[in-house]
Amino acid sequence: MVVLMDPLEDPDNILRAHRSREKTYMFDVAFDYTATQEEVYRATTKGLIEGLISGYNATVFAYGPTGCGKTYTMLGTDKEPGIYVRTLNDLFKAIEETSDDMQYSVSMSYLEIYNEMIRDLLNPSSGFLDLREDSKGEIQVAGITEVSTINAREIMELLVKGNKQRTQEPTAANQTSSRSHAVLQVAVKQQSRCRDVLQEVRFARLFMIDLAGSERAAQTQNRGQRLKEGAHINRSLLALGNCINALSEKNGNKYVNYRDSKLTRLLKDSLGGNSRTVMIAHISPASLAFEESRNTLTYADRAKSIRTRVKRNLLNVSYHIAQYTSIISDLRSEIQRLKKKIAEQASRQNNSDRADIRHVQDTGSLSPSSGGIAEVQAHSTQQSRAAMDQLREQLIEAFRQQMEIRKRLMELDNTNMEIQIDTSKHLLTIADWEQERSRQRRKWQGERRKESFNKDESEKDSDTPESPPDSTETQEVAMARENLVTLMGEQKKISKQRAGLERRLAELRERARRLEELLPRRVSSEEQREVLGLLCKVHELEIENAEMQSHALLKDNVIRQKNVVVQRFEQHRQLCHEIIQQQRQFIDDHSLLVPPHLQELYEMYIRDLDERNLDRAVALDKVTIHTLKEGSLPKIALPSRGRDPLQELDSDQESVRTLGSETRQGRVKVRRHTLPPILPEPDSDSNRVFKSSPHAKQIKNSVVMTPPPIHINGQGNRELLPSALEGALSYSLLSHSVSSHLDSSPESSENGTEAPLTPKERQQILRGVHSIAVKAARRRSKALEIDALRLLPPPSPLDPIKHKSSLSLSDGPPKGLVLRRGRQPSPELRHATSDDNLSSSTGEGPAPNSTWTRPRNRQALSKNTVPREQDFEARRRKRRSRSFEVTGQALTQGKNTSQRFRPLDSTSDPHLHINGQPPAPLLRPQHRVPAQLGKTRPSHINHQTGSTADASSVNLPTHVSNLKRGAQSRQPQPLLYVTTTGAGGQRTRKH
Numbered sequence: 006m007v008v009l010m011d012p013l014e015d016p017d018n019i020l021r022a023h024r025s026r027e028k029t030y031m032f033d034v035a036f037d038y039t040a041t042q043e044e045v046y047r048a049t050t051k052g053l054i055e056g057l058i059s060g061y062n063a064t065v066f067a068y069g070p071t072g073c074g075k076t077y078t079m080l081g082t083d084k085e086p087g088i089y090v091r092t093l094n095d096l097f098k099a100i101e102e103t104s105d106d107m108q109y110s111v112s113m114s115y116l117e118i119y120n121e122m123i124r125d126l127l128n129p130s131s132g133f134l135d136l137r138e139d140s141k142g143e144i145q146v147a148g149i150t151e152v153s154t155i156n157a158r159e160i161m162e163l164l165v166k167g168n169k170q171r172t173q174e175p176t177a178a179n180q181t182s183s184r185s186h187a188v189l190q191v192a193v194k195q196q197s198r199c200r201d202v203l204q205e206v207r208f209a210r211l212f213m214i215d216l217a218g219s220e221r222a223a224q225t226q227n228r229g230q231r232l233k234e235g236a237h238i239n240r241s242l243l244a245l246g247n248c249i250n251a252l253s254e255k256n257g258n259k260y261v262n263y264r265d266s267k268l269t270r271l272l273k274d275s276l277g278g279n280s281r282t283v284m285i286a287h288i289s290p291a292s293l294a295f296e297e298s299r300n301t302l303t304y305a306d307r308a309k310s311i312r313t314r315v316k317r318n319l320l321n322v323s324y325h326i327a328q329y330t331s332i333i334s335d336l337r338s339e340i341q342r343l344k345k346k347i348a349e350q351a352s353r354q355n356n357s358d359r360a361d362i363r364h365v366q367d368t369g370s371l372s373p374s375s376g377g378i379a380e381v382q383a384h385s386t387q388q389s390r391a392a393m394d395q396l397r398e399q400l401i402e403a404f405r406q407q408m409e410i411r412k413r414l415m416e417l418d419n420t421n422m423e424i425q426i427d428t429s430k431h432l433l434t435i436a437d438w439e440q441e442r443s444r445q446r447r448k449w450q451g452e453r454r455k456e457s458f459n460k461d462e463s464e465k466d467s468d469t470p471e472s473p474p475d476s477t478e479t480q481e482v483a484m485a486r487e488n489l490v491t492l493m494g495e496q497k498k499i500s501k502q503r504a505g506l507e508r509r510l511a512e513l514r515e516r517a518r519r520l521e522e523l524l525p526r527r528v529s530s531e532e533q534r535e536v537l538g539l540l541c542k543v544h545e546l547e548i549e550n551a552e553m554q555s556h557a558l559l560k561d562n563v564i565r566q567k568n569v570v571v572q573r574f575e576q577h578r579q580l581c582h583e584i585i586q587q588q589r590q591f592i593d594d595h596s597l598l599v600p601p602h603l604q605e606l607y608e609m610y611i612r613d614l615d616e617r618n619l620d621r622a623v624a625l626d627k628v629t630i631h632t633l634k635e636g637s638l639p640k641i642a643l644p645s646r647g648r649d650p651l652q653e654l655d656s657d658q659e660s661v662r663t664l665g666s667e668t669r670q671g672r673v674k675v676r677r678h679t680l681p682p683i684l685p686e687p688d689s690d691s692n693r694v695f696k697s698s699p700h701a702k703q704i705k706n707s708v709v710m711t712p713p714p715i716h717i718n719g720q721g722n723r724e725l726l727p728s729a730l731e732g733a734l735s736y737s738l739l740s741h742s743v744s745s746h747l748d749s750s751p752e753s754s755e756n757g758t759e760a761p762l763t764p765k766e767r768q769q770i771l772r773g774v775h776s777i778a779v780k781a782a783r784r785r786s787k788a789l790e791i792d793a794l795r796l797l798p799p800p801s802p803l804d805p806i807k808h809k810s811s812l813s814l815s816d817g818p819p820k821g822l823v824l825r826r827g828r829q830p831s832p833e834l835r836h837a838t839s840d841d842n843l844s845s846s847t848g849e850g851p852a853p854n855s856t857w858t859r860p861r862n863r864q865a866l867s868k869n870t871v872p873r874e875q876d877f878e879a880r881r882r883k884r885r886s887r888s889f890e891v892t893g894q895a896l897t898q899g900k901n902t903s904q905r906f907r908p909l910d911s912t913s914d915p916h917l918h919i920n921g922q923p924p925a926p927l928l929r930p931q932h933r934v935p936a937q938l939g940k941t942r943p944s945h946i947n948h949q950t951g952s953t954a955d956a957s958s959v960n961l962p963t964h965v966s967n968l969k970r971g972a973q974s975r976q977p978q979p980l981l982y983v984t985t986t987g988a989g990g991q992r993t994r995k996h
């Protein structure tokens with residue numbers, strides 16, 4: 006409430022008591038002189054800022070007479086800023102607070118209406134500006150400078166600059182009297198930062214007007230320009246007053262003439278339109294300004310009754326198509342950004358899930374019944390795929406490790422095989438030395454016995470040394486024993502490593518099996534199931550391929566074995582042919598009688614030869630094998646060494662069976678032998694490794710052997726325990742590297758039935774042949790030693806000196822056979838073909854049932870041997886009941902186990918295996934030492950018969966030549982004669 010008191014009122018003047026001009030006015034807020042700028046601002050303008058942000062127009066104007074403080078209130082001072090500054094500060098603060106959601110644009114213009122002319126205070130040089138009304142009816146100042154900024158400091162600078170441009174002139178009433186109406190217009194445009202097709206834009210204007218003060222000319226004492234200015238000011242204020250009066254009419258039908266002044270035109274919306282308007286009326290408390298104050302209050306009072314219709318200035322933007330393009334581009338970029346973000350999140354999620362799965366799997370909670378598997382199954386398809394990938398990787402890793410271990414196992418096997426081969430070599434060296442030592446002793450003992458026997462007649466001293474020959478081990482033997490110890494250690498170490506690897510392999514296989522069992526449970530999609538099926542199919546195909554390769558290898562192996570058998574049989578056949586021919590020649594030369602059935606058989610044999618059935622069969626076999634080898638079967642190199650003993654044994658067994666079936670000699674049952682461990686014999690000297698060689702044990706066992714079962718023409722079938730062969734076989738298998746080459750002897754290659762061998766293979770074969778010869782020599786030597794021990798004294802009828810080779814078919818050197826010079830005949834041969842044997846089988850003279858045979862060379866028998874011979878003959882006669890009569894082609898059993906197969910040995914390929922044991926070649930030099938193997942071997946081959954004989958024209962294998970050479974050193978015998986020694990005694994068989 007403002008009470009305007011009349012300063013001229015005299016309480017004592019009763020006549021003017023009813024004519025008082027005091028009047029009371031009611032306003033929203035009234036400030037006295039103590040009010041501060043802040044209080045005025047807060048009470049009047051501050052509340053407009055919120056509406057301004059919301060899109061409501063606002064107007065603040067100061068109205069009042071000159072010098073009442075309008076400019077002070079609106080502009081203020083530096084220390085006490087007025088409404089302008091305070092409003093702008095708060096406005097920008099409000100904009101800043103909501104700038105995250107809304108985008109603001111603030112522009113400012115500052116003008117003055119001076120003498121009814123509009124001047125741009127920010128750009129005074131622009132001249133006077135016109136007011137124009139736009140299509141919406143809003144008044145615009147044409148060409149006004151609008152400065153866009155949201156910086157309050159910058160606006161204040163602009164305001165100060167503009168105020169300096171404002172027209173102020175001192176008057177009598179006010180030193181800083183404003184001679185114009187100053188209008189600061191702030192336009193605020195805002196829109197949401199979220200762009201949308203229906204974009205809402207808010208627009209609001211704030212007018213802050215510092216009106217020029219109404220003035221009285223008398224008061225201001227203005228003259229001239231000032232008076233003119235005052236007139237314009239008053240006119241415009243009058244127009245403003247008129248508008249206010251019109252707007253404040255209660256009926257509201259009064260016309261509002263805004264056009265009377267530019268001020269009212271500019272404030273049209275502010276006064277009666279869309280604006281929240283604050284009118285600050287300034288009055289002076291001075292009594293002198295009573296009239297101005299009364300007028301001001303009167304206008305102010307009228308103004309408060311003005312009602313405006315305020316509305317938000319919202320603009321629903323209807324964008325141009327170009328703007329739509331921009332919006333679409335923005336939206337697309339936003340979509341890409343969001344997609345990328347989703348992908349990154351998915352990747353992180355995958356990693357996290359995979360880590361979870363791995364953790365669950367490592368802790369073993371993936372069993373079907375566990376909660377872990379349920380959790381995994383509940384995951385998305387993507388997680389399932391990741392789990393499948395992980396399982397696949399684990400499977401591959403398990404298989405890779407298995408392959409590594411298998412490879413290492415194979416390497417260990419190879420190493421072990423090499424060790425066994427080296428062991429065999431060293432054993433051979435030791436055995437050779439022992440054999441040589443034994444031979445030396447036997448020789449010494451024989452000479453001693455002979456010397457003592459002849460001492461009665463000659464009474465002469467002998468040159469035989471009194472002591473046995475030196476048996477000190479050579480350096481080579483000692484080194485071989487040391488190497489054996491080392492090799493045994495290596496073998497143990499390898500066995501330990503192999504056991505560890507096998508355990509590891511078993512673990513890996515178990516792990517892979519578990520993973521494979523887990524795989525079907527993880528299959529969650531049809532695609533994975535299909536891939537799994539394809540993988541299984543691939544595995545099946547690989548298995549089939551491996552089986553086919555295995556069958557091919559097996560087939561090739563069988564072919565090779567059969568090929569070897571055929572070769573051996575061919576060699577044997579040639580040997581038989583040679584023997585038969587020579588015997589036939591002998592019969593013809595001596596006009597011997599031949600039994601009819603034998604003659605028939607011989608004719609049958611000749612017919613068979615003439616028809617060349619065997620040759621065709623052999624040729625057919627060659628072609629078949631060649632075709633198979635060149636055809637579908639893979640090319641397999643001959644194993645150089647390390648051949649499986651069992652396979653070798655099977656091969657040998659097959660050879661024997663084939664031979665037996667072909668020759669109708671019978672079948673020989675064999676037992677499978679495995680490679681004996683490289684360990685000292687239980688009964689051997691523990692201080693020395695293999696003190697007694699396996700060969701020695703073999704010979705030891707041979708004295709109690711029983712003959713193997715032999716079927717001769719289907720008559721008789723006797724089981725012979727092949728212990729001797731087993732012993733020999735054990736030894737052979739120990740040196741399997743040697744015997745492994747027996748299947749592919751050089752003779753075989755020379756016969757043309759074997760594929761060409763490489764030089765290396767050929768060299769190995771040559772070594773194998775030598776080794777066989779060594780073993781044969783040992784066997785002969787041992788047999789001789791045993792016989793000598795058994796039969797002497799009294800002198801054995803098997804004494805080599807007194808015996809003749811069964812292959813010596815005449816008194817003199819046989820035709821086609823070459824005497825091996827400088828060498829004692831093989832004891833086995835001598836034994837088997839001695840006259841004693843002949844006598845035992847035929848009696849003193851030709852046996853009644855053996856009229857076609859007749860002993861020869863009785864005159865060659867030493868008289869010293871007669872008593873022993875007779876004794877021997879007596880024993881043989883006792884056993885004649887157990888002997889059996891055979892046809893001419895049948896073979897007999899020998900007296901001695903080591904001689905049991907001498908007929909086969911002597912007439913067959915030295916590579917022929919019996920019971921898996923390769924028989925020794927008959928004419929192996931017994932004095933040979935292993936180091937001389939390489940040198941002695943060619944001599945066997947090159948000593949071809951060259952003397953006479955039909956046989957010389959026959960292209961016999963080397964062993965045949967050897968036989969011929971060996972036979973030349975013996976007295977000829979009229980028949981093929983073999984003796985065997987069974988358990989507990991001798992058996993004599995004759996043919």
Ligand SMILES: Nc1ncnc2c1ncn2[C@@H]1O[C@H](COP(=O)(O)OP(=O)(O)OP(=O)(O)O)[C@@H](O)[C@H]1O
Nearest residue numbers: 070071072073074075076077179181182183217218
């Ligand atoms: N509330 C106040 N406190 C202190 N000084 C004031 C106040 N009001 C006005 N004044 C002073 O009074 C003088 C006149 O004030 P001002 O110029 O603002 O009046 P005016 O109404 O704008 O006059 P004009 O209309 O002529 O421009 C100035 O010197 C100003 O500083």
